Amino acid sequence: MLLIDQLTVELAGIEVLRHIHAHVLTGSTVAVIGRNGAGKTTLLRSIMGLVPVKSGQLLFDQTELLHTAAHRRASLGIGYAPEDRVIFPTLSVLDNLRLPAEVLGLTAAETQLRLDAALEVVPQLEPMLARSGAALSGGQGKMVALGRALMAGTRLVLLDEPLQGLAPVLAEQYVQAIGRLRQLRPTLSVIITESNASLLHGMPDQTWLLERGALSLDTSLAT
Helix, strand or coil, X not given: CEEEEEEEEEECCEEEEEEEXXXXXXXXXXXXXXXXXXXXXXXXXXXXXXXXXXXXXXXXXXXXXXXXXXXXXXXXXXXXECCCCCCCCCCEHHHHHHHHHHHHCCCHHHHHHXXXXXXXXXXXXXXXXXXXXHHCCXXXXXXXXXXXXXXXXXXXXXXXXXXXXXXXXXXXXXXXXXXXXXXXXXXXXXXXXXXXXXXXXXXXXXXXXEECCEEEECHHHCC
């Protein structure tokens, strides 16, 4: 599915990621655990093409992502929910969800199929569909960002610090949504970054520890 090989990212003259090597299998859920500033967000942004990569490879089913323009990576079936949500305040929740499908040029029928599938995973979104993006709480925005990522992410979904700042009830709903996602889309791969592994309730198949830009596998935290 996704092979990360010797990935090195330098920002402002500092190596934020150093020779990262990892493999995400089809249908697996991977947690990337690390402190704030460890490089978790940079790793996901590298996959999405949002930061320059100094060296290495990102092979997505043999497609070299580093040779693929950032705006074309979603068309490969990669969805991304950034830490800061990036919900468009002047659009309704429904329009925020539909936006990736419109950008990808999907038909109305395919858009509706993906929307129905996203609402099955995150049913809390349905009563909010007509609400303005500006009227959402931070936690609600996280749920919308998850649903929007699912509209594009048919093969791989990247979730950056999705539980950060969530009230316990919303955090539990988010974890339950990920559980439904694993059941409903068994071939979908998911990468979740988090500072606290215990919040994921043992859900990942693998847990990677990211510290000072270096990645290691921690089997003691994986199911």
